[in-house]
Amino acid sequence: MLEERHEIIEFSPNIPLKIFMHKLGFVARHWHKSLELLMVLEGTIEITLDGTTYMLNGEDIILINSNSIHEIHSESAVMIALQIDLARMNQFDNSLENLSFDCNSSTSSDSGKFNGIRFTIATMIRENAHNAKGAEYKNYALCYYLVSELLSNFQVPTTEAMKTQQKYMVRLTRIINYIQEHYAENFSLSDLAESEQLSVPYLSNFFDKHMGIKFSQYYTNVKLSHAVNDLLSSDDSIEAIAIKNGFTESHSFVRCFKKRYEMLPSTYRKDKKMQGLNAPTPENLNYLLIEPSSYLHKLTKYLGNIDESFYNTSREYTDEINRSSISVASPMKELKHTFKKFTTVGRAKELLNSNIQSMLRDLQEHIGYEYIKFHGILSDDMMVVSRTGGKLQFHYVLVDMALDFLMSIHLKPLIQLSFMPKELASDLNKTTFYSAFNTSPPKEFSEWELLIEDFTKHLIERYGIKEVLTWPFCVWNEPVTPKSMFGFGNDNLFFRFYEITYRTVKKVCPEIIFGSPSILYMENLGSDIWIRNFVAYTKKHNCIPEFMNMHYYSDIIPSVNNQNFYIAHAASSSFPKRTDDFSLWIGSIRKIISSLNLPDIPIYLTEWNFTLSHRNLINDTCFKSCYIMKNLLKNYDRLDSFGYWSLTDLLEENALPDTLFHGGLGIYTMNGLRKNVFYAFYFANMLGNELIMAEDGYFITRKEDCYQIITYNYIHYGNLFASGELFDITETSRYSAFDISRRLQVNLGLEQLENGRYEIIEYFVNREHGSCYDLWISMGGVPLNPQDTNLLRGLCVPGYHKEYRLVEKNTLSYTALLEPLEIRFAEIKPV
Structure with missing residues (x-):
């Protein structure tokens, strides 16, 4: 196996150093002009250097001199590599690039003298966890500090043999x-x-x-x-x-x-x-197991002796957005607020949970969605199918209880016909999720048809044809994923399964709306090919979907033939470095569907989140509310729905953790606390129906004679986090991926208002207001008892500000000073 490497820090061209993370197998004999420092993070490597072989274990360091021939063997060891161009650091010594060093901790009895190098590596990584102002100068200083460490502790005379070799x-x-x-x-x-x-x-x-x-x-x-x-x-x-x-x-x-x-x-x-190493998609990959990588966390202990002021940016920077002459009298367009089309919950059975019912009632009261998407309405936990004496029997008691509850809070279901009852399943062992769903095809298609026909008739009989015709139907979830998850392992088999389900529903009632299965579209895994093949099949067999049902997550899951360096025991993903990935994804999926020459059908985004991982710690931070706010406003109404996944961290996909703030995906915590992302949708729900102006950082609407403004200070994560590494992110310290020194002042000049007295009301969510995770940290970050939880529930509300202004000459200046990752809603209305 050859070497795989990934540059985890992208220095400016002025920095004579690069840092990579390697996953190593076999690297053939080679050499390079630059110095190379290797530090083992996990595993063992065997390195042959100028004819001598060494064994390096965890946290060992070795330096490879310029033009030294070396070869490396390992079983997927992971290491940090620094490449240093000494020729560009010769301000004080013109012979610097010709020096030699003996730096090999595996042969030294004094491990402590290598800690200066370990400290330098750790500090460089921390300094570049985000793109803070002034980091370039610290990087430059650290390069010279590293050279100083090498000169002080490891320089050796250049031998005649070395000179001959270089010759x-x-x-x-x-x-x-x-x-x-x-x-x-x-x-x-x-x-x-x-x-x-x-x-x-x-x-x-x-x-x-x-x-x-x-x-x-x-x-x-x-x-x-x-x-x-x-x-x-x-x-x-x-x-x-x-x-x-x-x-x-x-x-x-x-x-x-x-x-x-x-x-x-x-x-x-x-x-x-x-082992799946020759498959076009990662057949053994289960994205539910995705965890952020923590190889680099081992370096954080070498940061302990440094003054915090060295790597903490003490100065706050204020960026500005200045936009004057915004006419409020000429709206750009009418808004449809399609983000309110769908909300989501994990599975049908969860709709019977009283805690989740309370969360849904709260969500409906304060936002008010039209539809809800969930899995497993036919799965065994809903007790739908049994077999007595070889004869199938169907039971809808729990289904009716779940749907009756939805009707009571004015939510219509997306009837996703999933998953396979064990009595019908072709493979009892093909399951996914912690509370398992069977995801195998039916053993007999005829029995699946009996179930679908009977179930569709039952829905019409119980809820009436008029109501059911307002419910969208589809079958299955993410068949594009590997067989270890939801896929059948045979696309044509799934296409046939879709066709049979489509025809069975339409046989009962041709007017029922039937769409595509839920499709996880990830560009690097080639899912567009699956979409094209699926639509081609539906055209050929006259079962064209009446809406497209899409999922978006920003994770970049490595394909098997191009695995990233940090894949080891559990799967891991990286994240886009570009800040507009979601916008580009929408453009891409619209272009794909347009090219398929389908009728003008809705594109429903029924699952959407930053990451697939249920354990990424930044999910609980203010990054999430700001990320959702930015991407929702930048793409407002570009799709026919924006179904945020999911309602709550109380999901039965993975084993439930003991900690409340574990990086879950929900709008609510497991015990029903509103997370900061709740307020992104709450603020959006207060927008007017006419768009006045929208650019990066702000969004202005009108409702009758009132004006609504949302502002946000989005800060993108750094390249280190983008590579999938948490480094020094911990349970109680989760913001090191962001440059939290950057505030934003938005100055907006509104014109053509009626003169008179106006009331300005502001709500804002930041690390001090409306973020239950950050409030929990301020309470000590300790486990909560019921009294603590109730206290936190009462405290976890947005900040609030109110003032009165007199408008003269039909002009009003509005200014918002936003903390990092803050979202803010303002309404300006005449008194």
Whole structure:
């Protein structure tokens, strides 16, 4: 397995250093002009450096000098690598780039003298957790601090052997390049000697001496590494792969391969395929297991001895948005407020939970949604299907209780026909979620048809045809995901399943609206191909969906053939560095659906959140409310719904944690506290129906003679968090991914108002107001008893400000000074 690496800190061009995180397997012998510092975070590596082999374990450090030939073996070890260009740091010593260092903790009895280097690495990572002003200067200072540590503790004289090695680097580079360019031509040492105008014996000795390996062995290793890539990325025969990669015939290839990998090429290919390494999608990946990576957390202990002022930005910066001459008399457009089309809850069974019912009542009272999306209306926890004496029986007692409750709070259901009752399932072991749903296809399609027909008739009989015709129907959830989750492992089988379900519902009542299954569209996993194939099938078989049912999460889940470095025991995802990913995603999905030449059908976003992870700690912070506010306002009404997933952290998808603020996805905590994201929707619900003006940072509407303004100070997370690393984010300290020194002042000049006296009311949510997580931290961050919870419930309200202003000359200036990640609603109305 070759090396995989990812640059976790992107320095400016003026910084002569780069920091990568590596996941290592085998890295062939090579060299580079820059110094390279390696620090092991997890696992063990075997490194051969200038002919000597060392074993490095957790937190060991080794420095590779300029032009030192090295080779690395490991079983997926994870390490930090720093590449240092000393030639760009020679202000004080012109010979700096020619110095040598002996820095290897695995051979030293004094581990403490390496702590200065560990401290530097940790501090650099912390400094660049977000893009704070002035970080470039600290980075530059830290580069020189690192060089000072190397000079003080690890400098050694440059030996004659090192000088000789460097003298011949140009020739070695030419030789290695020749081998890489011509490896498939089965050339001989004499061909290489001729290209270098050297004798064969001299070249053989030269290569052996300076590379530390015989030419024939090195050449064979190069051919094998290319052959391994072909084994895993193609279905070519062993014979074809052997010839393609420079082996004279398959027997010699098999013999060399077996000597190197201790197995036959065919066995190696089979084993890797079973591990999912040759699949176009990660068949063994379950996104419910996604956890942020914490490899770098091991470095935080080396920050303990530094003055906090070094890496905390003490000065606050205030950015400004200045927009004058905004005419309130000329609205841009009418608003439909499609974000209120859908809310969501985890599963049908949860609708019978009194705590969740209370949360839904609160949500409806203060916002008021039209539809609700949930899973599992037919699953075994709803006790729908039984079999007596071989005969199927259907029972809808719990279903009716759930739907009756929804009717009582004026919520209409999206009838997602899922999941498979065990009496109908083809595979009893194919389940997902902690409280398991069966996600296998039906054993007999005819029995599934019986259930769907009977269930549809029951809904019409109980709730009336007029009501049911207002309910959208669909079947299944995210069939694009692997078989280990919701997918069938066979797209055509699912397409047939969809068609049968569609026809069965339409047979009962052709006027029922039937849409696509819920589709998780993630660009890097190629889900657009699935969408195109699905729609092509529905056109061919005359079962075209009447709405598209989409899911968005910003996670970048690595595909198996391009796994990111930090995938290890649990899955992990990274996040977009671009701040407008959601807007671009909407554009992409609209373009895809437009290209399919479908009728003009709604595009419902029925699941939407920043991340799929139920355990990402920033889910509880003010980032979430600001992220939702920004993306909702920037894309207002661009889709026909924006169904935030999910109502509450009380989800039965994963085991429920003991901690209240565990990074859950909900609008409410498990015990019903409103999280800060609640107020993003609450503020949006108070907007008027006419849009006056909208740009980054603010959104202005009108309702009769009143004006509503939402402002927000969105701060994007830094590149380190974007790579999937939490680093020093902990349960009680969760804002280090953001530059929280940046305040924002929004200055808006409203014109053409009626003169007179106006009342301005403001509500705001920030770390001091309306964020139950931050209030919990201010209370000590300790476990809450019922009395504490009730106190927190009473305190967790937005901040409030009210004033009166006199408008003359038909002009009013409105100013909002926003704390980092604050959202603010203001209404201006005549008195």
